Amino acid sequence: MTKRLLLISESVGTPTPARGILNYSAGLLACCKRLGVETTLLVETPEATTSSPEQLVRFLVEGTVDGAIRHKPHWKHLYVKYIQSLLERTRPAALGQSPVRNVVTSGITAPPLAAPHLAWIDAFMPVARFYSDSTLRASYGLAPPIVDARGFDIVVMDAFHHAHPVTDQGARVALVIHDLIPLDELSGRYRLAFDQKLKTALEQATELIFVSAATENEFGQRFPNHAARPSSVFSPVIRPDLLAASAAANQTPKAERPTVVSILSDEPRKNIPLLLEAFARVGDRADLVIIGNVAASRYPDAHSNVRFVGQITETEKTELLRSAVALVFPSLSEGFGIPIVEGALFGLPVICSDLPVFHEISGGLATFFNPSSVSALAQLLDEVISNPDSFQYKANALRERCLATYGIDTATARLAQLLASAPA
Template sequence: MIVVNAAWRGQRTTGQQRYASEVTRRLLSHPGVVARPARTSANRWLAWTQVQGLSVSSKDEVLVTLTSRSPVFHRRHVVAVHDHFVLSNPEWYSRRYVLTHAPVLKAQLRGASGLVFVSEATRTRHVDLYGGETPAVVAPNGVTAPPLDTVRPWPLGRPYLLAVASADPRKNIDRLVQAYSSLPPGLRRQVSLVLVGGTNSTVFAASQDAVDDSSGILKLGYVSDDELWSLYRGARAVVVPSLDEGFGLPLIEAASLGTPLVVSDIPVFRWIAADRAVYFDPKDVDSIRDGLRRVISDEVVAVDPAAVRSRFCWDDTAQRVLDLSRRLEVAG
């Protein structure tokens, strides 16, 4: 039997939770797959998941964990690896988060019977750090975009660039705001910068709130899924200035609607977008500004929504996770 760890249920939907939700729903359509629901509040998840790992003790069971809420100890455990940043870049997180999560992630990676990587870049990083002996698959995020003709553009009233990011310093929003603010006033009057995303001070290290009353910047905070699709659809381009990523969900979501991309030149974004994006150096404000200037001036690279939806498909992702889990189940 394959048991899906459902400790993510009840959390606000972010990239990992969406991944777990979409993959779990598809896994449960197969015989011999069940979900073990959480029976604890969110602030007690760590203790609960460790107990769960010990409780799945049957020799016939494989535990599948699709988010970071994962037990350390389990006989046969498939672990989804979204990134290694709490280990490689602890400065991006709060001290408390690092103290509780870094040791757990190390133990999970070392004890896993199978690994699921959300991108080839994440797999490569893992092999560099820990080697490639553990059975593994690359199973990327998928697209959940509605049909193109059903999404109405966001009615902002003038063109805008869209950035979707949390308060994580890795998202590099401070430099993006600096770059946009350094554009000539005429360009900022021509195209706004819209920022979307929530905050979580218990997870991420403090960063300067660079968003003020600068002309042209609109901060919307957390938005619903329907609102987000509408924002993607209406944007002149989607800007992703991340210093690093395990995947890059805004890239495929925006591209699935045909919205151009202007993004950091990092390995995972090259893996996702290849030559179908405008790239910039995320550590260089001038480079970011030049990328913004290009898309404002309509120097955009066309994307193919059908190709994006075909390549990043949740059904394919779930099948890869299932195939790996079945191999471990049969191996005993």
């Protein structure tokens, strides 16, 4: 009997292509397709109109969330006042407490190259302003919107969502937990919204899925009351396009001038200042290329051999990885660490922070340094630039490990186990 899955995902269900969670959920969808699982995606639409699958795909690929309420503070507060006044007039029936459901069969045959994962979705559940309103409600402690999830065997929330899926008896609600970093970083209104999303998601979930054992352990320490809940680990899946691009990596000649690549975002925990200081000690012997949403203007003192290339296409990123001599990942905290796998796939020596989760991901085959020590990182950078061949044995072993651990075949088999029965 075919299993039916509903995916609640702001990263996949809105036009937000830069999010790491999108890649995680795309891998999940690929495995579902292989297993013959019928998947439905809850999509936020701008207005309450009936859309065809083609219109929804076009919106997800080419649309914008600039008009969403969460991006217009002046409208946001007016909207909240309206909700609050309506709640007062209509108690005990709260706004948004009627289940929302409108499933549109997909049947996409030629999805855009920019979003191949959309071909793995069998149907869409379009709901006007769903994720925007959900976040808004979380920010003000209002009741979450109800989703009519009857008829589905399992509902997967790929992050903490302020949503209430109504399911058939015995159906499962799985919550994916990537990390708990916002608990240490967010404050003010953003923290209130996150706390409410976390609280609601844990109330709704019948089981938990973690991206790493390290995240699972941290969750058990922080939330011992939830530690006994059924849980499992389902790590990110290597994207087919990345695997295909990496296959030809050994055929690409390295640049005459050594290049080290780092894939980061502009957050304090990414430890960019330490990376820049360490690379400055390398001098002019090599270049550092930082990929990701990092504003060069914030680092005016960066050495001239540092390039900030910003958000680039996957093709451009693979070209940089192919020609690099190493990948460095100096982060202070992560739930997983996708850049480690990406660098490993291209046969690069990986230099990363000495964190438990990075040991887990790499099986100890990366090269680790104290993320608070500039001199420790500078020394490793000097070694890998001077003699990259001395790191190659470990790099090759790391590539084989990542292929075996995070490849589509392994992931599909793991997902089949998870879907067969609730985890113990």
